[in-house]
Amino acid sequence: MDRMSLPETSELRLADGRVLRYGLHGPKDGHPTIFHGGTPSSRWKRPWLIAAIERSELRVLIYDRPGYGGSTRDPGRDVAEAASDTAALADHQGWTRFGVFGGSGGGPHALACAALLADRVTRCAVLSGIKPSDPEKPARDETELRARLAETAASIMSKVEAGGPEFPGEPGPAARDDPDAMARLRATFVDSTDGWVDDSLAFARPWGFDPSTIAVPVGVWRGTDDETVPAENAEWLLTHIPEAEGHVYTGGHLPGPEIYSEIYAWLRG
Numbered sequence: 001m002d003r004m005s006l007p008e009t010s011e012l013r014l015a016d017g018r019v020l021r022y023g024l025h026g027p028k029d030g031h032p033t034i035f036h037g038g039t040p041s042s043r044w045k046r047p048w049l050i051a052a053i054e055r056s057e058l059r060v061l062i063y064d065r066p067g068y069g070g071s072t073r074d075p076g077r078d079v080a081e082a083a084s085d086t087a088a089l090a091d092h093q094g095w096t097r098f099g100v101f102g103g104s105g106g107g108p109h110a111l112a113c114a115a116l117l118a119d120r121v122t123r124c125a126v127l128s129g130i131k132p133s134d135p136e137k138p139a140r141d142e143t144e145l146r147a148r149l150a151e152t153a154a155s156i157m158s159k160v161e162a163g164g165p166e167f168p169g170e171p172g173p174a175a176r177d178d179p180d181a182m183a184r185l186r187a188t189f190v191d192s193t194d195g196w197v198d199d200s201l202a203f204a205r206p207w208g209f210d211p212s213t214i215a216v217p218v219g220v221w222r223g224t225d226d227e228t229v230p231a232e233n234a235e236w237l238l239t240h241i242p243e244a245e246g247h248v249y250t251g252g253h254l255p256g257p258e259i260y261s262e263i264y265a266w267l268r269g
Contacts, residue, residue, distance in 0.1 A: 006180055027058075033267055052257045080207060080208025083117050101267060115213055145197055160176055
């Protein structure tokens, strides 16, 4: 088995003592952009996704939200709190202005930045993003949620150990033979489910900002065959975010490199 070759990790210690782990990709003189990963995920992305960043004109910071990948957990956090963490990461890089990109569960966190850091965010791209939860739904029970997510994680890893690919349902080599893929999977599904739990709880509560107040340019991408996040989510965002642009691609929840390249080009403006 080959040795791991994962990208270098950096850390930022916040004023409250928490640590955020992150990686940097793309040309150093590229347009500053902060990437908000999906739920669940970590700062470690697959090689083809990183390659698309390297071909872009963006300097992309990918960080682990609290509770993921070694970033300190922040129990009870709401979606809006991503804005203050993002501002701290940008300040640490010396970035006054920057774009934000959120995929799936990262979408609400990117939108929080667009709403609450309007003087700093240049553009906000959302890929397969979710809408706010129905306020009439009962609050989620953390104990039950944690048990259910642990069961889901165990099922995913059992399929991987049986020779499955890194991402369920996609063609590809056995992830168990790729040490980098296994490291990404362990960071997401084995080491801790705290970030996954806290994201899920935050999505079920009020987000902490009003999407209708967003004034920066927002692009919303969705796949025609996304079975994870139905089209009604993108439709809600396009209806409630002023001047948001809709983009539809042929494919499922996660697109191929060409759509990521399209998003990166849009973020450059």
